[in-house]
Amino acid sequence: MTTRGIYFFSNDLRLHDNALLTQAADEVDELICLYIDDTLLPSTRYRPEPWSTKRQTFHEASLAALESQLANLGQMLWRYQARSLQQLNALISHLEINLAYVSKQVGWFEQQVLHQIANNAPQLSWKIGNNHTLWREEDLPFKLSDLPASFTEFRKKVEPLAIKSPLIKLNNLPKPMHVQSDKFSLSRQNQVSQSNELFIGGEQAGLTHLRQYFDSRAPSYYKTVRNELDGWGNSTKFSPWLANGCLSAKQILTELNNFERHHGANESTYWIYFELLWREYFQWYGHRHQQQLFTFTGIKKQSPLTSLYPERFAKWCQGQTPYPLVNACMKQLNQTGYMSNRGRQIVASCLVNELQIDWRYGARYFEQQLIDYDVASNWGNWQYLAGVGADPRGQRHFDLTKQTQLFDPKGKFIEKWQGQCDLPLDSVDGADWPC
The missing domain is CATH 1.25.40.80 (Serine Threonine Protein Phosphatase 5, Tetratricopeptide repeat)
Known part of the structure; x- marks a missing residue:
């Protein structure tokens, strides 16, 4: 009997050190490689934000590079682009697929997509891998439910652990399954021009x-x-x-x-x-x-003294606040899709403390803009700074004047990214009356 598998690429767009893909190559006779464009699926509470052009370009290039590598091994990368999962379920049934491979997902939305696929295709046997971490869950010296409440405690527990060497690049893959692409809303990845990009995807x-x-x-x-x-x-x-x-x-x-x-x-x-x-x-x-990764009260279940001030939030996004260093960092982000770690802490502190805005709006804006967006690191760090996460000290408040003196004493960074702004913070009051 022919064993047929489907590999869902997600946060593992590579052939080196891909233990799950290696497992699939060993276990199946025929394989279809698929990437789901989740931005086309129906909106839910935890659905990812639309991506900026910079983030989209880097990701598209990474997919194009992966498709090229797969082609060298006689495989192909299909993209599923329907607005529901109905045709994907039909595809799985049509191809008589028995095994499904996917890297473990942190994002709640991504988990729900996979749960829907599993519920509608009960014939699938699932293989879940840890392609995004140093260790597997079973390697940790504690149960996941007992994850240390602080990073320092976590670090002390895991530093003595051995780490397996990364796997070399795959040289062989099972033969592909041929499908009628238009019938199942499948497409192939086109090459992406990145000639003017600071970061090249792939x-x-x-x-x-x-x-x-x-x-x-x-x-x-x-x-x-x-x-x-x-x-x-x-x-x-x-x-x-x-x-x-x-x-x-x-x-x-x-x-x-x-x-x-x-x-x-x-x-x-x-x-x-x-x-x-x-x-x-x-x-x-x-x-x-x-889900607590995305909630206002975080893991501490306490509400910050913040809200949403639309004008303030828009000015923060555009780099038009009364704080030149913050403005420069935000303009750098908007133009490049990247910001230094120090810059991220500075602008996040400003949003939460000076502008008194709900931290989740900042996290979602970063999700849109950052080419290095990682769901766990992004939302975890925002919770940490807002005082509703893993920081034992509580809310972090950066002195923006001191930060400017320490990291841009001559104003070169502010000048380069045009951080000076003469606009007032508010032009309307809390009832939307002009100030």
Whole structure:
């Protein structure tokens, strides 16, 4: 009997270190590779926000690169673009597929999509992988329900754990299943022009950047420059490829370990590992807390003293607040799809504390704009800063004058991104009367 499988690509757009795809290659005779365009599916409460052009371009390029790699192995990448899952269920039935493979999802919306598929295709046997984390859930030294309440406690528990080496690139895949694409709303990925982009999407581009970074001396002084607001070499810049699954955390850690063996370990190289653990913590934080990742009261179930002021929020998004450093950071985000970690903390603190706006609006705007958007890291970090998440200190409030003095004392960053603005914060009062 022929064993047929379907592989749902999601947060794992790569062939290197893809244990789940390797498993599929070993277990099935025929395989269809599919990516679901979830932005076309019906709206729900936790549906992802529409993407900015920058984020869309990077992601489309990552899909195009994946399709090219699959084609080299005789496979193809199909995209499902219907507005419901009905035709996908018909496809699974038509092809008599028995096995389904998918990487574990943090996003609540993405989980519900998969649950719908499973409910309508009970003949499928599901294989769930951990393609986005350093460890599998069963490797953790605690039950997921007992996830430590703070990062520090988590770090102390997991640092002694061994990490398996990343898998090499797949060289063989099962033969593809041929389908009538127009009958099932399937399409193929077109090539995407990225000639003017700062970040180039796709696995090969990510691997090239990974090699170039660790071939340089930058890891040895990373900690001293990581808070800079601008500059390509002042942070690792792995996050866009990591968020889209073009690189795995294990690949980065392996290269880091190789660098330390050849050039020595120091506080800066440790800090790269430290920040990979921060990411790891938020992945499991998202799996642990599910819908609470998106709720106003967060995991602490306490309401911040904030609301929505539409004019203030619009000015924050556009970089037109009374705070030049915040404006510069937001304009950088809008133009590039990227912002430094320090910049993200500064603008988030401003939204919550100075502008007194519900933190979820900021999280959703980041979801739209960031090319390195990661559901767990984004929403977990926003909760952390708003005082409803994993921060034991409670709400974080950054002194914007001090932050400007520390990280842009000569005003060069503000000048570059045109952060000065003479507009008042409010032109109407709480009842929408002109001020």
